[in-house]
Amino acid sequence: MKRLSPSLEDYLEAAYTLGLKDGFPRACAISRRLKVSKPSVNSAVKALAARGLLEHEKYGYIRLSPAGLRAGAEISGRHLLLKDFFIAVLGMDGAEAERDACRAEHALSSGALRRLGELAVFLKAPPRRRLLRAARAAMSGKKAV
Amino acid sequence: MKRLSPSLEDYLEAAYTLGLKDGFPRACAISRRLKVSKPSVNSAVKALAARGLLEHEKYGYIRLSPAGLRAGAEISGRHLLLKDFFIAVLGMDGAEAERDACRAEHALSSGALRRLGELAVFLKAPPRRRLLRAARAAMSGKKAV
DNA sequence: TAATAAAGTTAGTGTAGACTAACTATAGCA
DNA sequence: TGCTATAGTTAGTCTACACTAACTTTATTA
Structure with a gap:
């Protein structure tokens, strides 16, 4: 697994910590927390999904995979x-x-x-x-x- | 003065420390030290010159300005x-x-x-x-x- | 149930910072 | 003095990561 960029680490960390609180992280919650636009979250989520760190059904849930949970916990x-x-x-x-x-x-x-x-x-x-x-x-x- | 990016800080630091040793930093010495290509150094040097941190005559010397020396010393x-x-x-x-x-x-x-x-x-x-x-x-x- | 608000997506743009390829200038030496 | 190696430059490309504008989907609620 290639090393995540600082930026992707931030997104994954946000998803992880928001998930702890609310069950499932919402894209717009990540957007608010990191103070970035929704499209930025969208493309970051795609990049994380491409690495198998989360799943992401269109207009639907963001769900961290076991690897994503591990990485998120580590960063956090x-x-x-x-x-x-x-x-x-x-x-x-x-x-x-x-x-x-x-x-x-x-x-x-x-x-x-x-x-x-x-x-x-x-x-x-x-x-x-x-x-x-x-x-x-x-x-x-x-x-x- | 706008904050330097990590990348520009690296270039300035390299120029500063090489200058301490050799009098005047050479672009290709920066290139070797940071393990980046010569064109990368060239554009970074331009960016630093635009901020008044160094002077840079074509095919000639790189000379840190007083502000550049101060910033370089700080980073170093x-x-x-x-x-x-x-x-x-x-x-x-x-x-x-x-x-x-x-x-x-x-x-x-x-x-x-x-x-x-x-x-x-x-x-x-x-x-x-x-x-x-x-x-x-x-x-x-x-x-x- | 239709209107509206909120969430998410797509498309297109801009900047930073790296690269290669190919060119030009300078310096050292036979 | 001219050849060659080294240094520096230019032009063009690529990737990452932000953004806005405009659109679609989903959820809420009157």
């Missing part, structure tokens, strides 16, 4: 991880964090994201436990991020 | 900051860090980058000083990142 997860990092670790405000997460979610490798998540967990842990964990990591020879 | 700084963060804080290897920095440098706000840099400084400081600094920050009422 990246977004949430980054937003949490920006707020909880960097102390950014919600709107700023949201904006940066939207853009950075397409730019970072999975390795960087994983490490970022681990760093957030480490820094958010209460001092005692943090120390304990670092000590244990040191003992086991694992690098304590 | 973002890149270095991110790469350092990825290596020194996240423990990524050089090549991976380089790749991620290339892409993330266009995505993060200046606020996020500043905080990321401060976090790196904080985490890299030796424990004693780190503690001291946190304590002082606490005493002065400033948030200790």
